[in-house]
Amino acid sequence: MCDDIGIDKQRITRDNLLATDGFGWADALLCRRKVTAVRSKARWINRNVRFTAVNALVPEKSAVEALKRADLIVGCVNNLNARADLQEIAWRYCIPYVDIGLGLYPLDPNHDMSEIAAISGNVFTAIPGGPCLWCTGFLTDEKLQMEAGGSDHSYLRSSLGERTKPGPGVHVASFNGVLASLAASDVLQLILDYSPGVSVRRQYDGFSGTVQEVVVEKNLSCPKCASILGAGDPLWQ
Numbered sequence: 430m431c432d433d434i435g436i437d438k439q440r441i442t443r444d445n446l447l448a449t450d451g452f453g454w455a456d457a458l459l460c461r462r463k464v465t466a467v468r469s470k471a472r473w474i475n476r477n478v479r480f481t482a483v484n485a486l487v488p489e490k491s492a493v494e495a496l497k498r499a500d501l502i503v504g505c506v507n508n509l510n511a512r513a514d515l516q517e518i519a520w521r522y523c524i525p526y527v528d529i530g531l532g533l534y535p536l537d538p539n540h541d542m543s544e545i546a547a548i549s550g551n552v553f554t555a556i557p558g559g560p561c562l563w564c565t566g567f568l569t570d571e572k573l574q575m576e577a578g579g580s581d582h583s584y585l586r587s588s589l590g591e592r593t594k595p596g597p598g599v600h601v602a603s604f605n606g607v608l609a610s611l612a613a614s615d616v617l618q619l620i621l622d623y624s625p626g627v628s629v630r631r632q633y634d635g636f637s638g639t640v641q642e643v644v645v646e647k648n649l650s651c652p653k654c655a656s657i658l659g660a661g662d663p664l665w666q
């Protein structure tokens with residue numbers, strides 16, 4: 430029996446069809462919840478899958494409770510603050526965390542139809558006890574504050590998707606698919622125990638279609654590794 434958990438609070442819109450081939454036109458027409466559509470698809474592929482659909486945002490209680498019982502977390506979020514939340518939950522409960530994300534960088538960020546200057550993605554698997562996203566400098570307080578633009582978390586979550594989504598007609602499903610495949614390979618390596626001993630972050634260049642490996646090391650003075658690794662239940666405020 431395969432036991433999967435899907436966590437997302439959004440419903441499917443036509444824009445989502447450009448980002449993944451996991452949804453169809455009928456999903457967008459019916460405005461289905463993303464987790465409901467994924468559950469249907471998972472069961473269609475393998476009827477022995479037990480899929481728990483959690484219609485919530487991290488760090489809402491139901492989402493955190495679902496994550497706490499996971500053997501492995503895969504984060505596919507589009508902002509750094511959400512990554513920081515997932516990294517913290519993974520570290521508190523000593524769960525491996527596979528982080529993937531894609532960024533499109535327009536020449537003119539203020540123009541919807543601007544040419545794309547770069548398409549880049551990241552894949553990083555954080556194993557408790559090894560380097561985390563803070564160790565590598567991928568997450569810093571300054572970056573989180575800059576991303577939030579001085580707003581609090583709740584504002585960020587409701588508006589960031591709108592501010593960072595690609596402009597009309599930008600198809601990113603193929604790029605996302607590369608990152609998703611790399612993440613799936615990492616998950617299999619962890620489950621089947623044939624993962625390499627060296628921690629690497631993989632950097633994907635969508636234009637050239639290449640993936641570069643960057644060796645990362647644990648930062649012995651990382652404040653997050655020192656304070657939250659294995660700390661268990663937090664006091665969410």
Ligand SMILES: [Zn+2]
Pocket residue numbers: 560561562563564565648651652653654
């Ligand atoms: Zn760290």
